[in-house]
Amino acid sequence: MKNRIQIFSSKRLRQIFNDLKRTSDVAKNELKISTKQLKSYLRKDKSLDIKLVEKICSKWPIHPQELISSKILFNKPYRFFSNSKSRKSSRTIKRGKINYYEYRDTVITNNAPFKPEWIRQLCLVKNNKPNNKNLKWNKGHLLHQLTYFVGKVNYYYIDKKGNKKVAIMNTGDAMYISPYTPHTFASRDKNLNAHIIAVTFTGKITNEVQNHLFSFNKKNFKNFVSFKSLKDLVNMKLKDNCITYSEFEKTINENNLRKKLNSKKIALNLRKKLREHLDINFNYFFPKVLLGNTIIKKDNSCLKYFFPQKNKDYSIKNIFTFNYLSGLSMFELKALKTKSKSYLDSSKHQYIYVLNNNLIFKYNNRVLALKEGDSLYIKPFEKFKVCGKNGKALCIRLEGNLSDQIMFELSRINTKDLERVINEKEKWF
Numbered sequence: 001m002k003n004r005i006q007i008f009s010s011k012r013l014r015q016i017f018n019d020l021k022r023t024s025d026v027a028k029n030e031l032k033i034s035t036k037q038l039k040s041y042l043r044k045d046k047s048l049d050i051k052l053v054e055k056i057c058s059k060w061p062i063h064p065q066e067l068i069s070s071k072i073l074f075n076k077p078y079r080f081f082s083n084s085k086s087r088k089s090s091r092t093i094k095r096g097k098i099n100y101y102e103y104r105d106t107v108i109t110n111n112a113p114f115k116p117e118w119i120r121q122l123c124l125v126k127n128n129k130p131n132n133k134n135l136k137w138n139k140g141h142l143l144h145q146l147t148y149f150v151g152k153v154n155y156y157y158i159d160k161k162g163n164k165k166v167a168i169m170n171t172g173d174a175m176y177i178s179p180y181t182p183h184t185f186a187s188r189d190k191n192l193n194a195h196i197i198a199v200t201f202t203g204k205i206t207n208e209v210q211n212h213l214f215s216f217n218k219k220n221f222k223n224f225v226s227f228k229s230l231k232d233l234v235n236m237k238l239k240d241n242c243i244t245y246s247e248f249e250k251t252i253n254e255n256n257l258r259k260k261l262n263s264k265k266i267a268l269n270l271r272k273k274l275r276e277h278l279d280i281n282f283n284y285f286f287p288k289v290l291l292g293n294t295i296i297k298k299d300n301s302c303l304k305y306f307f308p309q310k311n312k313d314y315s316i317k318n319i320f321t322f323n324y325l326s327g328l329s330m331f332e333l334k335a336l337k338t339k340s341k342s343y344l345d346s347s348k349h350q351y352i353y354v355l356n357n358n359l360i361f362k363y364n365n366r367v368l369a370l371k372e373g374d375s376l377y378i379k380p381f382e383k384f385k386v387c388g389k390n391g392k393a394l395c396i397r398l399e400g401n402l403s404d405q406i407m408f409e410l411s412r413i414n415t416k417d418l419e420r421v422i423n424e425k426e427k428w429f
């Protein structure tokens with residue numbers, strides 16, 4: 001059948017045999033398949049039928065995920081999604097009985113964490129009161145949300161104390177909404193032309209993680225994750241390492257540790273000891289910690305600079321840089337030249353939303369004249385440029401599953417062995 005998606009593949013079969021210390025002969029007998037069939041599976045990336053996947057997963061402690069074909073992932077260096085395609089995806093969503101939002105798709109792929117939408121607010125407000133009766137609130141959602149504003153839009157949210165708040169936003173302003181923050185948007189533009197680019201994304205709580213959580217004892221799990229302070233995190237780490245407070249105090253030569261951890265300022269020396277002995281990551285306790293927060297960023301408070309500083313191919317308006325939230329960076333990019341010298345490659349997945357008609361995208365010999373409302377997804381590590389006098393775009397970069405931890409682990413593997421990480425072909429024992 002043409003265009004049939006290959007869901008399961010034999011690509012990782014040799015690796016699975018290796019990990020379970022099965023030779024081909026042993027595996028063939030246990031799975032009751034012929035030598036010829038097994039050889040063909042091991043020779044190249046072949047589609048596995050669901051019956052064989054079921055057999056493998058019932059015979060051995062293997063998760064079907066390990067047999068998912070890599071071909072199922074978006075397999076091109078970039079994807080372009082035009083404004084006209086976006087317009088065709090338009091649908092009006094009612095809240096209650098009134099038309100509340102017009103939604104349009106922008107670029108999306110199945111290998112990246114972005115779930116972006118173009119949204120026009122159809123509810124017009126004549127005042128800025130957060131308890132306006134015309135507003136229809138949602139319950140919040142697990143996906144993190146970044147929003148870029150085009151025109152006069154009010155953003156309403158419930159703050160940490162449970163109070164309704166309003167942020168009066170204009171073109172170039174942006175904000176971040178953390179999971180499960182109830183929110184809504186309304187227009188202050190009489191012509192109802194104002195809109196937002198709402199880029200929701202999965203952080204580290206992926207579908208796979210959700211499945212795992214489902215299998216844990218709920219009460220015990222909730223006790224473990226209910227830490228709100230550094231002290232709670234240290235409690236968890238001590239428990240994980242089977243060491244009591246008093247023993248740990250002796251080890252690191254500190255008295256009254258509980259009290260010290262409760263104070264607002266943790267001495268540098270103590271931080272060093274906690275990092276060294278318990279691998280505590282202090283990023284999670286910095287004042288700008290994201291979780292449970294809404295962060296509003298006004299256009300005039302963003303840091304602005306040139307990239308590269310010498311060539312000045314681009315000017316950057318940095319909106320957010322939160323490395324500890326999936327390596328997130330969000331910025332407005334302005335191309336300053338008709339011929340840019342510098343590439344915009346990155347270790348992150350990139351989402352680009354075009355904000356005017358002056359931008360040209362260049363990838364190898366391919367050239368695309370971009371229009372306002374077009375969008376692009378670009379894979380990590382791909383070299384590309386954009387150019388054009390004052391061509392403007394919104395850019396969002398996310399690490400997806402290429403976290404610092406994974407990049408570091410990969411960086412410790414010899415270059416010659418990286419090919420084996422990607423595709424293990426041989427029996428190694």
Ligand SMILES: [Fe+2]
Nearest residue numbers: 141145183198
């Ligand atoms: Fe939302």
